[in-house]
Amino acid sequence: MLRQTPLNAVHRASGAKMVDFGGWDMPLSYGSQIEEHHAVRRDAGMFDVSHMLSVDLAGAGGRAFLRYALANNVDKLAAPGKALYSCLLSPAGGVLDDLITYFLREEAFRLVVNAATADKDVAWLTALNSERGEMISLKPRRDLAMIAVQGPKAREKLWQALPGSRAASDALKPFVATQFGDIFIARTGYTGEDGFEITLPQSEAMALWNALATVGVRPCGLGARDTLRLEAGMNLYGQDMTEADSPLESGLAWTVDLRSPRDFVGKSALASAPATRQLLGLLLLDKGGVLRGGQKVRSAHGDGQITSGTFSPTLAQSIALARLPGGVAPGDTVEVEIRAKPHTARVVKPPFVRNGKPLVS
Amino acid sequence: MEPPANLKYTESHEWVRTEADGKLAVGITDHAQEALGDLVFIELPQVGRTVQAGEAIGVVESVKAASDIYAPVAGDVVEVNSGVTETPEQVNADAYANWLYKLKPANPGDTGKLLDAAAYAKVVGDA
Numbered sequence: 001m002l003r004q005t006p007l008n009a010v011h012r013a014s015g016a017k018m019v020d021f022g023g024w025d026m027p028l029s030y031g032s033q034i035e036e037h038h039a040v041r042r043d044a045g046m047f048d049v050s051h052m053l054s055v056d057l058a059g060a061g062g063r064a065f066l067r068y069a070l071a072n073n074v075d076k077l078a079a080p081g082k083a084l085y086s087c088l089l090s091p092a093g094g095v096l097d098d099l100i101t102y103f104l105r106e107e108a109f110r111l112v113v114n115a116a117t118a119d120k121d122v123a124w125l126t127a128l129n130s131e132r133g134e135m136i137s138l139k140p141r142r143d144l145a146m147i148a149v150q151g152p153k154a155r156e157k158l159w160q161a162l163p164g165s166r167a168a169s170d171a172l173k174p175f176v177a178t179q180f181g182d183i184f185i186a187r188t189g190y191t192g193e194d195g196f197e198i199t200l201p202q203s204e205a206m207a208l209w210n211a212l213a214t215v216g217v218r219p220c221g222l223g224a225r226d227t228l229r230l231e232a233g234m235n236l237y238g239q240d241m242t243e244a245d246s247p248l249e250s251g252l253a254w255t256v257d258l259r260s261p262r263d264f265v266g267k268s269a270l271a272s273a274p275a276t277r278q279l280l281g282l283l284l285l286d287k288g289g290v291l292r293g294g295q296k297v298r299s300a301h302g303d304g305q306i307t308s309g310t311f312s313p314t315l316a317q318s319i320a321l322a323r324l325p326g327g328v329a330p331g332d333t334v335e336v337e338i339r340a341k342p343h344t345a346r347v348v349k350p351p352f353v354r355n356g357k358p359l360v361s
Numbered sequence: 362m363e364p365p366a367n368l369k370y371t372e373s374h375e376w377v378r379t380e381a382d383g384k385l386a387v388g389i390t391d392h393a394q395e396a397l398g399d400l401v402f403i404e405l406p407q408v409g410r411t412v413q414a415g416e417a418i419g420v421v422e423s424v425k426a427a428s429d430i431y432a433p434v435a436g437d438v439v440e441v442n443s444g445v446t447e448t449p450e451q452v453n454a455d456a457y458a459n460w461l462y463k464l465k466p467a468n469p470g471d472t473g474k475l476l477d478a479a480a481y482a483k484v485v486g487d488a
Contacts, residue, residue, distance in 0.1 A: 017398075032453070033424055034399045223398065223425055290402055290422050311401040311424050318401075339420065339427075 005050035006145050006202040007209055014219060022116030024051040026222055033223035037313040040191050040228055041356045044151035045220035046212050051115035054141040054199055055122060061135025062109050066101060068264050069128055071247060073257040077103035083175045083188055086255055087247045088113075088121065089266030093273060094243040095250060097121050098235065100188065102177050110184075112146075112199075114237050128265070145205035147198045149217060150228075152356060154195035158185075161211035169196065183208075190225065192232025192354045227310050230319060233281060233350025239293055240279060240307040240321050246270060249323060251279035251350070276326050279307065281350040282336065283360055284318035289338040291320035291345070298335040298342075301327035306336065314353045315360070321350065362391040363482065365457055369472050370481035373415075373431045376457060377475055384440070385472065386460035387433060389421060392485045394456045397423040400449035405441040405462050412436060412464070414471065419461070421449070434471035436464040 002025035011018065016027035027048065029036060039045040057065065066074040072086035082103050088096040097117040102110040113121045122140050129136055149158050159166035168180040169187070174194075177186035184199040200208060213219065226236070233251075235241055241250035248256065248270060256270065284291050291309030302325040309320035320336075328334065330349045335342045348360045364370060369377040374393035378386045394400065402422040412418050412432040419430040440463040445451055451459045466472065476484065 028425075029398065032399055034450075227424060287402070289404070289420070290424075290427065292427070311422075313424075 003051070005048055006205045007048045007050065010206060010209055011048065011219075016219075016221060019222065021051065021222055022114075024115055026051060027219070029221035029223045030219050033221060033227070034313045036218060036220035036224035037227050039218040040151045040193055040220060040224065041314055041353070042152070043218070044149060044153040044157045044195075044216070045218045045224065046209070047148040047150070047220050047225055048146075048209070049148050049197070050145040050202075050205065052146055053113050053115065053118035053122075054144050054146070055111045055113060055125070056139040056141055057109040057111065057136045058107060058139070059136035060107055061132075062107055065129065065132060065135045066109060067262050068132065069125065070101065071256045071264060071266060073260050073262070074101060074103075074109075075260075077101065079103070079176075080105050081172075081176045081178050083177060083186060087252055088124070089247065089264070089270075090243055091265055091269065093246050093266040093269030095237070095241040095245055095247055095252075096124060096243055098237050098241070098252070102186065104179075116238060143202060144199050145202045147200070147205065147208060147212070148189055148191075148195065149198065149212060150189045150191040150193045150195035152194060154193070154217070157212065157215045157217050158196055158198070160215045161217070162208065190232070190234055191228040192234070192351060193228075193356065227313055230308055230310050230321065231312050231314055231351065231353035233321070233352060235279070235321070236308055245323075246273065246275060248275040249277040249279065251321070277304070277323050278326060278328070279321055279323050280328065280330065281348040281352060281360070282306065282309075282320040282322050282334065282345040283315075283348050283352070284320075284336070285333075285344045285346055288341070288343050289318070291318045291336060291338070295320075296337045297322050297324060297345075298337075299324060299328045299332065301325040304328070304334075312352060315358055319352050320345075362457075364390060364478040364485075366478045368457065369433070369475035369477065370484075371431065371433045371475060372484055375430060375433050377433045377472060378460070379472060380463070383465070383469060385434070385436070385464045385466055387462055387464060388460045389430060389452065389456055390481070390485075391456040393421075393428070394453050397421060397426060397428060399424050400452050403446045403449045403452070403461065405446060406438045408438055408441060410438045412438060421452070430461065432464065433475055434464065434466050435468065436466040439463050439465045
């Protein structure tokens with residue numbers, strides 16, 4: 001039996017094509033996923049992301065616990081509301097998950113983790129907490145729903161749909177969140193566009209979704225979410241990195257703080273295993289197919305592999321993220337095997353698209 | 362959309378129309394385009410290629426998946442529709458109005474072995 005979000009009935013009533021995503025019954029698209037993609041790049045779209053899990057950390061030891069648990073440095077979070085993207089690493093330095101940490105107030109943090117890894121993450125954090133002498137209390141918040149509103153018009157449309165929210169969220173900088181009554185509004189996202197991710201009680205999710213639809217925010221499924229995040233050069237856990245991959249070989253070195261003196265899970269393993277591969281973007285130069293995860297890449301420095309590939313609706317060209325040998329550099333051309341035939345692709349530095357504008361050509 | 366009664370079908374979701382000159386126009390069904398989603402790439406066989414019934418001779422690819430297309434009967438490829446390879450989304454808009462390629466069948470009687478609309482509707486219903 002697949003798990004359902006509080007918006008399941010509204011997706012089905014809208015005629016969404018539903019798929020099993022990490023054990024959850026989620027909308028893939030409501031019609032054309034390419035039109036949904038363009039709606040987010042040009043106007044505003046919304047995604048039900050209630051399958052993701054908020055985990056609240058309480059206690060005086062919260063900061064010290066996260067200093068040890070996260071690869072990024074939680075001390076970058078000085079002001080309440082500020083968010084930090086980080087990997088959760090295994091002792092061997094592999095990526096257990098990627099997550100966002102919000103600093104709510106002293107002694108209170110919120111982690112937002114991926115759906116498919118949520119149970120594993122909670123078990124891991126619980127074990128780590130007990131090993132560290134119960135520094136904190138951990139509370140998974142399955143009582144909360146989450147809606148992402150994304151696009152150049154997203155903020156404005158949320159303010160229209162949710163009376164009073166403008167005053168609370170107008171001044172929010174990117175990667176900062178605030179509490180508005182029982183609604184948590186964060187200026188974050190997974191599309192490369194401006195917008196909010198809104199966490200709220202499950203009982204209020206349907207009303208907000210319908211209010212957003214009424215002001216013209218287009219419902220978008222996981223299909224568009226994937227093409228948008230890939231254009232934005234954002235990794236997908238389970239595809240672009242797994243427990244078998246080092247963050248240093250997954251385009252995530254910027255999130256791993258090896259400079260501070262603090263110790264954290266996976267640090268010594270990373271320090272003794274320098275990166276020999278790197279995650280870079282590919283742009284298919286012919287129209288001979290679509291780049292897909294698993295396809296082999298041949299370069300002058302050795303072979304690599306595509307981790308995620310798709311057709312980019314914004315560029316009208318196929319794009320991918322690929323794990324490539326260390327010597328490969330943006331600007332190089334490589335050969336990708338699609339259905340046993342070689343095709344030429346150019347190596348680029350992601351992102352491909354940000355704020356509606358192509359960054360590569 | 363109901364499969365039109367004047368066409369024949371394969372279990373692999375191709376439709377086949379016998380033209381006045383005896384050639385067969387072949388496309389993919391509405392069910393196939395719906396299942397694939399937004400099409401972004403179509404690869405068709407070379408004109409002149411001789412194909413066997415059931416042979417994989419091309420590819421339709423959407424944003425999310427790729428699927429082979431199969432020859433419904435044996436014959437020679439005599440024409441391909443470059444319009445659909447340039448703008449694959451036409452097939453999403455109307456799968457039955459946009460043929461992909463035309464075959465000169467090796468044996469015109471072979472189309473008798475294909476599914477009629479009612480039998481295909483059952484295939485899709487069971488799928």
